[in-house]
Amino acid sequence: NGITVNGGTLHVDGGVILSATSGYNTANEINAAVGNVINARIDAGAQELFLLTPGALTSNGAIHGSGGVTKLGGRTWFANGVSDYTGVTRINGLSRFRGNVLNNTPGPYGSSNTAIELYAGNALQHDPVLGAAGFGGVTFGPDAGAGPVTMDRGLIIRGDGFAMIRNFAGANGTFTMNGSIQISAESDLRWQAINAGVNRFVLNGVASGAGRMGTTLTITPGISRSLWLTLNSANTFSGGFDTDGGTLEVGNDQAFGTGTFSMSPNFDTTGNRVPFIVYFNALAPRTIANPMLLSDGTLQFVGSNPVTFSGEVDLDGATFNNSSTATITFAGNLHRGNFIKSGLGTVVLSGNNDYSGALSVGQGMVVLRSNNAAGSIAGQSEAFDGGAIGLENNVVVPDGELFVFRGDGVDGLGALRSLSGHNVWGGRLAGIGTVSNTIGVDGGATLTVIRALTTNTSTLLSFPITKVGGGHMNVGSSLFDTGTSQFSVSMLVDGPLTVAAGTLRVSQVAPDNDAISRVDNVILAGTTAAPTSKLDLSNTSLIINAGSLSAITSLIKAGLENGGAYDWNGNGIASGTAGQRNALAGSFLYALGVLRNNLDQVGLSGPIYTEFGGLPLSIDEILVKYTYFGDADLSGEVDATDYSLIDNGYVNRLSGWINGDFDYSGAIDATDYALIDNAFINQGLPLGQIQQLLADRAMQFGPAYLSALAAIQSGQIPEPAAVTVAAAVVGCGLRPARRGSRRTRIGRRLSAVLNPQTWRIPRVQFAHC
Numbered sequence: 001n002g003i004t005v006n007g008g009t010l011h012v013d014g015g016v017i018l019s020a021t022s023g024y025n026t027a028n029e030i031n032a033a034v035g036n037v038i039n040a041r042i043d044a045g046a047q048e049l050f051l052l053t054p055g056a057l058t059s060n061g062a063i064h065g066s067g068g069v070t071k072l073g074g075r076t077w078f079a080n081g082v083s084d085y086t087g088v089t090r091i092n093g094l095s096r097f098r099g100n101v102l103n104n105t106p107g108p109y110g111s112s113n114t115a116i117e118l119y120a121g122n123a124l125q126h127d128p129v130l131g132a133a134g135f136g137g138v139t140f141g142p143d144a145g146a147g148p149v150t151m152d153r154g155l156i157i158r159g160d161g162f163a164m165i166r167n168f169a170g171a172n173g174t175f176t177m178n179g180s181i182q183i184s185a186e187s188d189l190r191w192q193a194i195n196a197g198v199n200r201f202v203l204n205g206v207a208s209g210a211g212r213m214g215t216t217l218t219i220t221p222g223i224s225r226s227l228w229l230t231l232n233s234a235n236t237f238s239g240g241f242d243t244d245g246g247t248l249e250v251g252n253d254q255a256f257g258t259g260t261f262s263m264s265p266n267f268d269t270t271g272n273r274v275p276f277i278v279y280f281n282a283l284a285p286r287t288i289a290n291p292m293l294l295s296d297g298t299l300q301f302v303g304s305n306p307v308t309f310s311g312e313v314d315l316d317g318a319t320f321n322n323s324s325t326a327t328i329t330f331a332g333n334l335h336r337g338n339f340i341k342s343g344l345g346t347v348v349l350s351g352n353n354d355y356s357g358a359l360s361v362g363q364g365m366v367v368l369r370s371n372n373a374a375g376s377i378a379g380q381s382e383a384f385d386g387g388a389i390g391l392e393n394n395v396v397v398p399d400g401e402l403f404v405f406r407g408d409g410v411d412g413l414g415a416l417r418s419l420s421g422h423n424v425w426g427g428r429l430a431g432i433g434t435v436s437n438t439i440g441v442d443g444g445a446t447l448t449v450i451r452a453l454t455t456n457t458s459t460l461l462s463f464p465i466t467k468v469g470g471g472h473m474n475v476g477s478s479l480f481d482t483g484t485s486q487f488s489v490s491m492l493v494d495g496p497l498t499v500a501a502g503t504l505r506v507s508q509v510a511p512d513n514d515a516i517s518r519v520d521n522v523i524l525a526g527t528t529a530a531p532t533s534k535l536d537l538s539n540t541s542l543i544i545n546a547g548s549l550s551a552i553t554s555l556i557k558a559g560l561e562n563g564g565a566y567d568w569n570g571n572g573i574a575s576g577t578a579g580q581r582n583a584l585a586g587s588f589l590y591a592l593g594v595l596r597n598n599l600d601q602v603g604l605s606g607p608i609y610t611e612f613g614g615l616p617l618s619i620d621e622i623l624v625k626y627t628y629f630g631d632a633d634l635s636g637e638v639d640a641t642d643y644s645l646i647d648n649g650y651v652n653r654l655s656g657w658i659n660g661d662f663d664y665s666g667a668i669d670a671t672d673y674a675l676i677d678n679a680f681i682n683q684g685l686p687l688g689q690i691q692q693l694l695a696d697r698a699m700q701f702g703p704a705y706l707s708a709l710a711a712i713q714s715g716q717i718p719e720p721a722a723v724t725v726a727a728a729v730v731g732c733g734l735r736p737a738r739r740g741s742r743r744t745r746i747g748r749r750l751s752a753v754l755n756p757q758t759w760r761i762p763r764v765q766f767a768h769c
Contacts, residue, residue: 004037014047014067019057019075035075044069044085053077053093063110071095078143085110090117096143096168101151103179113153115179116140120187121159139192141166147173154179157211160186164216168195176202183211183237192216193227193246200228207235207257217245217276219268230283231255241290245276245297250307251283261311262293263318277321282307291332294318301328301345315339315355322347322364334375341366341387344410349373361387365410367419369393377401377427383415385435391416391423391447399450401427405437405463414440414468418447426450428478431463431493441471441502448507452478453491464495465519470502477507477515477540480614487614490540491517497535498523505536508577512626515540516613521547522573528554531571537592537626539577541613544622549596552622553656556592557664568592575626589679591629595658597621602648602658608633628683629662630676638680646676670701674708 010017019036035056042049044065051057053073060080063069068087071077076094084106097108104113118138138159142149146169155177157163167175181203183189188211193199207213213235217227227246234252240259244266248255266276276297282305292313300321301307308329315337322328322345329348338357341347343364350369359366359374359381367390368374374381374389377400383389385407391397403425409415416429417440428451431437441447453465453475467473477488490506491497497504497519509515517537521544526532528551535555544552555572562570568579568591578590597607598620607619623634630638632645649659650668660668662675698705 004039006039009041009043010038011043011045012049013043013045015044016050016052017042017057018052019055019073048087049085051077059083062106069110079108080143081108082106083108083110086112088112088114088117090119091140092119092138094139096141096166098143098146100149101153103152109153115154115156115182117156117158118163119159120157120161120163137162137164139164139166142169142173142175144168144170144195148176149173150176150178152178154205155181157181157183157187157189157209159184161188163187163189164192164194165190165201166192166194167199167201170195170197174200174202176204178204180205181207181209181237183207183209183213183239185210185239187211188239189213190216191227191229191246192218193225194218196223196225198226198228202230202232204232206233207237209237210239211237212239212242212259213237213257214240214242214262215244215246215248217266219245219266219274219276221268221270232283243278245278247279247281247302249281249283250286250288253287253289256288256290259290260293261288261290263295263297263299265296280307281324282326285326298342300343301326315357320347338379339366339375344386346390355379358382359389360384361389363387365390365417367392368395368397371396371398373397374401380404382406383409386410388413388415388417388440390419391425392419392421392445394421394423396424397426399426401425403427403429405429405431405435408436408438408466409440412436412438412468414438416440416447417469418442418445418471418473420445422446422448424448424450429453431465436464436466436498438466438468439473441467441469441473443470443502445469445471446474447471448474448476450476452476452489453493454478454489463493464498465491465493466498466500467502467504468500472502473504474507475504477509482614485614488515489517489614490515491519493517493519495519496521496523499533499535500525501533503534503536505534505576506538506540508538509540512539516543516615517541518543518545518615520545522552522555524555524572526571529558531555531558534559534571534574536574536576537624538575539626541626542624543612543615543617544624547622549594549622549656552624553594553664556594556624559592560664573624578626585682587678587682588629588675589682591627591631591662592624593627593631593634593657593662594622594624595632595634595656597623601656602645628679630672630679632658632660632662632676638676638683642676646672669708670704671708673701674705674711 037058039060041061042063046066048067049065049069051071053075056075058078062081063083063085065085066087068089070090072092074093076096079097089109099108101107101109104111109116118140120138191201215227215229230249232251234254235257237257238259241256242262242264244264263278266274268274277300278297280299280301281303285305287308287310289310291311295316296318298319298321301324304325306326308331311332313332313334315334319340321343323343324345327346327348331350333351334353334355336355340360342362346365348367348369352372353375355375356378358379361383363386365388369392374397377398380402381389382404388409403416405415407415415438419442429449475490477490479486480489522535524531524533558572559570559574560568568575575592581590582588597609597617599606599608607617609617611617612623625634627634627636628638630642632642646660655661655666660672662672
């Protein structure tokens, strides 16, 4: 158990104290016993005192002398005495101490203002905690029970290996170092958590040199320990800073020197690789310019101060968690792997990034402030429930960047969210799962999605899409190839399309009617009669799988009327393109038409169409199309079929677009005939036919028709006219010739049933017939 020397003075003038009692036990293992204890005063005179410690040595008595002390050997020197020796202190192996280490004040390492030299190249005989033999390093720090410790003297780290700064003082024993630290190029200074419980360090001095610094969180199964390191100075060491766990309190922009900040794998004392967290707490707003190499672990931000990382970042396996109340910004370029983010706080990416992995947001928001912030198009972007990807600063995300909905965003405000400015997502948006796939566009912002809203090009199906926020969203289109045909698609939503606020606009395409959308239903804010949000179909078509014809008609009516403006720009289902072109033409030519895909509306049976815009139909779907006023069957032109339909609807007092109610007034009257005739005329009829048509229609309806036509041709839709015409003589006026190449199924079927012999028309004779 070693020798204890009590009382008196040991005079060691130019000599050596050898602590060699540990030896070996009967199992031929190094004895880890306490070793020798010297309670007596040691007087070393003017010569250097050497302490050789193949066995542990505790010096409780004071050391006197002027030649300094050099400690050699792998076992620990416990420096507990209040010594007043002067000169340099050099330490190899392990050393712990009690008491403060102040400049020119007696203490465990004498009374001097010189830096203590730690030699990292020493081969330790044995480190019972690390279980290492031949470990090339030195350890240094306060002993158990020392309490809070302050060290004003500096450190010089020499040698090829590790210098481990330890703290055994426990939760209330912060080890504060005010002196400077110089790290040689071949040396690696580590703040090590090895004691059970809290291991807390504060460095107020400046660390310099070409060496490296870092933290080592020793993980032992069954033992709980933590590491806290506060760095308050503008450090200049250039070898880099590496960590494998613990808390970093950052009190200076140059806390990590000028080299690379890295996170490396952590292996527990049994050799197993273990997950770890580096808690990053900025003590004030910080800008960190260090390059970063993040190979493992989670970098978790805590506290309330923003941090900006302006250096290059290599993503090699680490993840990010912002649990702070402040914004974390990566302004430098991000390379290589995945950017995976959790935590409720916000992270901003503003560099010219080229990382090839995924941008994955599990919680909180990642804001993209540069065009390439999402990295290369090789990896997709995704946001889970409670997470969001935000856009601001007029960002244009490149074509090919896929966004996958896996939730509805932070507080339901959008998994993809345009926060401010006019932002563009160049790639495809794909919904999966049963979430609402919510897109947010904040008030005053816009979001343009260049490609179609789809998920799987083989099935052409998606999931529900919900647009929230008062801003404006534009949706583009994509070309789909079924193998037998090609067509453009804007939205394919296997579920309802909900516009909870603001406007969702399907972008105008050329040629007209060349893009199709398909949804289960359209849900707008407000009521169908008074909606407070808008779906603008521009010049495209829409299939609604399971909607109500009356509800959709009411929404289209609201979009047309717009509080009496009749400009197709109202809340509801609108067409900004129709409004613009009507204004340009100076009359009402263009509209949105709607019908239910069922011939029972005209007394027949079966579907009207078996495909629409390239997509297959069954029966009873609601079809909406940008077309001419008067295109009752949505064929894309006004022809004989349309006149047959309006005549049949008028005679039998029907309603609805398919029956000729083109102004959605609820009745077929002179205004509707004026609308169909105006569109028919502007398809390029010869002048003689136009004159005959107008003369016949004037005879049929009288002044009401002429007034309605004049209003329509001047760009106004009159209020529904109380036309008191008893009946129309079918076949009496001019009727456009049917064009066989464009006759629809409904046209062919109608030719057999809608004729002067079978129509239910009152027999009223007009003079001009």
